[in-house]
Amino acid sequence: MKAEFINPFVGAAYDVIKKVANIEASKGELAIVTSPIRGDEVNVVIGVTGDLTGQIIICLSEATALVFASKMLMNLVTDSLNELAKSAIGEMGNMILGNAVTALSERGYFCNLTPPALLIGKDIVVSTQILKFLVIPLETKEGRITINVALQENFG
């Protein structure tokens, strides 16, 4: 995993968190974790294809997810992960990844994304073909958002 993949994701997440909830995020300690990774209560899985391939898994607690879902929905009271809340969280993941992929394209990596899939539940474990995950924890006053990045260069 290249270090140059880190900043596009961190920057994209900062921007989206700021835009959606008008709050700041700060980066916690980065770690490299070997697959499988342990998820949180709400996990948004988005695939990357193109010059880079792999998976991004954005993990957050249900409480944090509900706060951001509500913000995405114009402050609609959101107290359960209903269809509307799930689509809002999926879209937020999409926005982060859309920005990250744009930043990567400025570094010469051209990629596309797969639609987000939501995994919801306790003790979720995700295994991927790519063995190393870069774990980027972001702290906000609404809770932690962890972005797990498993990408490899594709020399097709």
Next chain:
Amino acid sequence: MFRIKVDQLTPGMVLAQDVLIPRTGVTLLPSSTTLTMEMIRRIGHFNIDEVYIAPMEKSDKEKNEEILAPVMAETHEKSVAVVEQLITNYDTNDQSGYSQAVLDGLVGDLLEQVKMDADLLLNLTHMKSYDNYLFSHAVNVSIISILIGEQLGYSKEELNLLGVAALLHDIGMLKISVETWKKNGTLTPTEHQEVRKHPEYGAQFLAANMPEDIRAVAAEHHERYDGSGYPKGLKGSEINYKARIVALADVYDACISERLYRERLTPQEAIRLIVADQKGFDPQLLKIFLLTMAVYPIGSFVQLNTGEVGRVIRVSKNQPFRPVLSLYYDRKGELLRQPVRLDLSAEVNHLLYIKETLSANEHKKVSQEVAKAFPNHL
């Protein structure tokens, strides 16, 4: 086929010729490829200056829309005329003047159209402004109510009842002087009080031989879930369920309609306003309303994260953030030669997202420009 600068390409355009990597002769993308943003960036990376684009070909679906649209527009106009006839000739003393058959026929037509292509119908009702707000409003509220009813799994009979109730929800307005409800300007306190009586008048009109739901919708469509409405200040489940549906449809259509005394809100502003006032609405119904009408409803002008500007022409089922757009402007803000249809719910378009909706002023300016540039485009 036409030549186009690479920075004017938008996702959804189709290549008319192979794109070759300069000085190698290697094909980067073959002819007939529908471009994604990833591909456009890749083309730009190779310092390719221009490519050949095919004229947008209409899919069978789009050809169908072109046939359907004028038929729907005509039916809609007819419905408005029938409602006008029916309501203005409504004899409050003689209940036999109310024609169940005509109403049922009318709602039957609307039901059929909603089933055929609800998005197209909403698109059409949106783009028009009527002199006769009261009657076009009745038809539009009926359409939106039926759409919500469908999501609730209503039977045909229930949908029919809901549709009729929605058509007649403002019938009490008839008792209020024409000068007041057509007034160009702010109402005086007295006039305002008078207008606030229309639900009671409506209920009186409809009391005798109407199904309870129809009477209740006329009486209670201005009641609010938190008790802040009028005339009775009913709360929550005290309010008739169909009246709670019609309340949402009523506010939405009122907001996006042009009135003499105020500018219309954009569809997205109308959604925002309803959500801002969410305590006034049944929370379950509000969720269904948002899934049905979407966060970016039909008619909204939106800008993508990559800069292009387009209008929402279809809502994707259960994907309120990912509608189908008709793009009109490229990422530099230049008007496209032809509109480009782009489905944000399609798998290949997921690195795009809606960044924002245009403000009311921009919305107005852009919709005029688009109407001028593409007069026959839906």
